[in-house]
Amino acid sequence: MQSSSPKTDLVFLSLTELSELIRARKVSPVEVTRTILERIERLNPALDAFITVTRDVAMKSAQEAELEIQQKKWRGPLHGVPIAVKDLFDTAGIKTTAGSAVFKDRVPEQDAEVIRRLKSAGAVLLGKTNMHEFAFGGSSLVTYFGGVHNPWDLDRIAGGSSGGSAAAVAAGLCYGSLGSDTAGSIRNPAAYCGIVGYKPTYGLVSTRGVIPLSWTLDHVGPMTRTVSDSALLLQAIAGYDPEETTSIRMDVPNYAAALRSRPAPVRIGVAHDFYFERLEPEIATATNRALDVLRKLTAGITEVTISGRGQEELRALVRAAEAYAYHADFIRKSPELYQPETLGRLRPGANIGTVAYIQGRQQIERTRRSIGEVFRKVDVIVTPTCPVGPPPIAEFGGDRNGSLEFQSRNIQNTSPFNVYGWPSISVPCGFTASGLPIGLQISGPLGADAVVLQVAHAYEQATDWHKRRPNTA
Numbered sequence: 106m107q108s109s110s111p112k113t114d115l116v117f118l119s120l121t122e123l124s125e126l127i128r129a130r131k132v133s134p135v136e137v138t139r140t141i142l143e144r145i146e147r148l149n150p151a152l153d154a155f156i157t158v159t160r161d162v163a164m165k166s167a168q169e170a171e172l173e174i175q176q177k178k179w180r181g182p183l184h185g186v187p188i189a190v191k192d193l194f195d196t197a198g199i200k201t202t203a204g205s206a207v208f209k210d211r212v213p214e215q216d217a218e219v220i221r222r223l224k225s226a227g228a229v230l231l232g233k234t235n236m237h238e239f240a241f242g243g244s245s246l247v248t249y250f251g252g253v254h255n256p257w258d259l260d261r262i263a264g265g266s267s268g269g270s271a272a273a274v275a276a277g278l279c280y281g282s283l284g285s286d287t288a289g290s291i292r293n294p295a296a297y298c299g300i301v302g303y304k305p306t307y308g309l310v311s312t313r314g315v316i317p318l319s320w321t322l323d324h325v326g327p328m329t330r331t332v333s334d335s336a337l338l339l340q341a342i343a344g345y346d347p348e349e350t351t352s353i354r355m356d357v358p359n360y361a362a363a364l365r366s367r368p369a370p371v372r373i374g375v376a377h378d379f380y381f382e383r384l385e386p387e388i389a390t391a392t393n394r395a396l397d398v399l400r401k402l403t404a405g406i407t408e409v410t411i412s413g414r415g416q417e418e419l420r421a422l423v424r425a426a427e428a429y430a431y432h433a434d435f436i437r438k439s440p441e442l443y444q445p446e447t448l449g450r451l452r453p454g455a456n457i458g459t460v461a462y463i464q465g466r467q468q469i470e471r472t473r474r475s476i477g478e479v480f481r482k483v484d485v486i487v488t489p490t491c492p493v494g495p496p497p498i499a500e501f502g503g504d505r506n507g508s509l510e511f512q513s514r515n516i517q518n519t520s521p522f523n524v525y526g527w528p529s530i531s532v533p534c535g536f537t538a539s540g541l542p543i544g545l546q547i548s549g550p551l552g553a554d555a556v557v558l559q560v561a562h563a564y565e566q567a568t569d570w571h572k573r574r575p576n577t578a
Contacts, residue, residue, distance in 0.1 A: 116144055116277035117574055120334035123280055124182040130174065134185030138167035138229055141187045145231065145278050148577060151259060153251045154272040156192045157200050158232040163187065166229040173227070182337045182361070184227030189279040191270050192233035193240055194220055194325075195314040203316045204236040204248040206442040207435055217314025218349065219283060219325055219342040226341040231279050235269030238447045240285055240318045241428060242266060243293055243515045246505040247446045252498065255298060256575035257541055261495040264294030264515075270328045271298035276577045281329040281338050287318045287424065289491075289519025291326050292531040296490035296544025299533050299573065301561070302328045303335040306551050307473075307526030308353030310339070311346035317431055319424040320351060321469060322523040331571055332532060332562040336360035339554070355552050363555040364562045370404035371560055374483030379413040380518050384492045391535030391543040392489045395564065399487065402563050409479050409486060412472070413521045417513070420520055422457060423465045429454025446506050469524055473551075476525050480550040485560050488518050490531040490544030518546060528554040530561045533570035542570075 115137065118126070126132040142160055149155050170185035195201050195213035197220075202208045216224065223230070235253050237245045245268025246252035253268035255261040256276040263272040267284030271294035274282055284291040286304040295302025303326045310325045317323055327338035340360050346352040375396065381389070400406050429436075432451050440448060479486070492514045501507055507515070522529040527548045534545035545564070549557040565571055 112140055113277070115140060118280070119331045120186055120280040120329055120337060121182070121331060124186055124337070127174065127185045128179060134167040134170045134174070134229060135164070137185070138163050138187050141231060141278065148276055148278060152254050152256060152272050152276055153235050154253060154269045154276065154278055155189070155232050156202060156204070156235050156250045156269070159199055159230055162199070163229050163231050170227050170229060180225070180227035181341070183223065183341055185229060186280050187229045187231050188223070189231045189234050189270060189273050189282040190220065191236050191267050191282065191284050193236060193285050193316045194283060196220055196230070196233065199233065201233065201316070202249070203240070204238040204250060205444070205447070206249040207439060209249060213314070215314065218311040218346050220314070222342050228341070234273050234282060237266035237268065238444045239316065239432070240266040240287060240290055241447055241450050242506045243289065243512065244501055244505060244507050245269065245294070246498065246501050247444045249444065252505070254498070255495050256577045257299060258495070260499070261497050261541070262297065262501070264297035264495060266290040267328060268294045271295055271300055271302070274298070274300045274328050274330060275575055277574070281327055281334050283325060283338070283342070284328045285315060286324045286326060286523065287322045288420065288523055289516045291324070291328060292490050292519050292529060292544065292546060293515060295328055295531040296542065297495040299542030299570070299575070300328060300330055301332055301335050301571070302326070302531045303339065304522065304529045305339060305343065305554055306355065306528045308351055309355060309554065310342050311349045311352050313346055313349035317427070319427040321423050321427060321466060322420065324523065332530070332558055332565050333361065333364055335530070336364055336558050358555050360555055360558055363559055371485060371556065372404045372483045373399055373406045374409035374479065374486040375406055376409050376411050376486055376488055378410050380488035382492070383514055383517065384489060385494060387537045388489050388492060388494065388543050392545060395534040395545045396487065398567050399564055402567060403560070407483055409483055411479050411486065412476060416521055416524060419465055419468055420524055422461060423469060425454035426457040426462045429457070446504060472524055473526050477550050485547050485549045485557060488546045490518060490546040491515060492517055494537055494541045494543065522548055526551055528557045530557055532561050532565055534568070535570060536573070
């Protein structure tokens with residue numbers, strides 16, 4: 106663990122803690138932003154967490170926030186707080202590359218809807234984080250801008266595709282970030298980097314202005330140091346968007362207030378079948394210890410079975426067809442601009458027929474309607490986030506996507522929940538003997554985001570895993 110100093114204490118405050126200090130005018134948004142920008146300049150060359158750092162924009166936003174707060178024009182908990190966003194979200198006047206040479210000079214004219222909402226909430230945008238090219242992979246090594254390194258061990262991957270966001274949050278380069286999740290791309294890097302990663306209910310957060318991988322499976326969500334921080338970020342970005350076809354009308358409660366309330370005793374479901382298979386021993390041990398903690402905090406634990414086996418082919422078919430539909434023109438015009446691994450994943454989508462795609466979509470819709478029956482007897486379901494820990498970068502020499510076994514195990518426990526559309530969160534639940542983080546996944550029924558956050562927060566408060574920091578200088 107790194108030694109403490111006033112500046113490191115400041116950068117490792119939770120978003121929630123920083124917000125309270127800013128509102129009380131005990132901390133200056135300008136000073137905080139300057140401190141974080143200096144830290145990015147010092148640490149990012151080793152981490153490759155950022156593609157673009159918007160120093161001038163950030164300082165101007167911080168100055169505006171400070172003036173507004175002085176004038177008692179408080180916009181809410183994100184006002185004056187420095188955050189980052191995955192370089193998949195359109196930002197007006199700022200490059201949005203998706204980690205690719207295809208878009209290396211792309212400058213959108215409009216903000217993504219979630220960026221608009223963050224700006225309205227007074228957040229300070231530090232820049233755009235590095236990622237697996239076009240979000241089509243789980244290592245964050247396949248990127249035009251150099252692979253992302255894990256702050257806990259620079260020789261290991263940070264996970265993907267939101268690897269830059271996870272590394273930036275873990276290393277104290279921002280107080281929170283937004284990521285996207287199509288098969289686990291928020292939760293897996295969160296587990297690998299020892300932070301909180303939250304995939305909301307499908308349709309709760311607008312994906313308009315977010316470069317798509319698969320419209321049917323894409324989710325947008327927060328990546329933070331604590332569950333409370335995720336609740337605050339979710340509050341700012343959640344809600345119906347009439348201009349987005351995948352957006353769904355649903356209640357948006359006060360998530361932060363839900364964490365402070367005392368909910369009815371929650372029934373925990375554990376799905377050992379499939380989701381506890383092929384676990385590394387240390388992950389199995391940490392998960393079982395976490396279940397012991399949850400057993401004392403809740404109404405008890407019940408064994409459940411949810412469909413996970415045999416779905417990857419269905420998910421892969423729909424994902425490949427929709428990804429190719431977006432990229433077809435770019436591939437035809439400039440195939441050489443893609444990383445070879447990404448091009449190899451995209452091209453098979455051209456061979457998926459209309460009938461197969463429609464049948465796949467119908468099966469996903471049927472699954473989403475029926476799978477929720479499991480919640481008649483439990484309120485949330487707990488599994489390990491990922492069966493494996495972050496592998497060494499050296500193992501990705503041939504194919505930077507990783508071995509076929511890694512690709513399968515990496516998303517084994519996360520990708521089914523993109524089909525279900527359920528809210529799902531990864532929270533730190535331990536460390537390996539070599540000091541690598543381990544994540545616990547908690548999921549709930551459609552629309553039950555507040556309940557999932559409540560359970561995750563209760564577990565977090567009963568442990569101290571989220572308080573550990575990587576040995577980043």
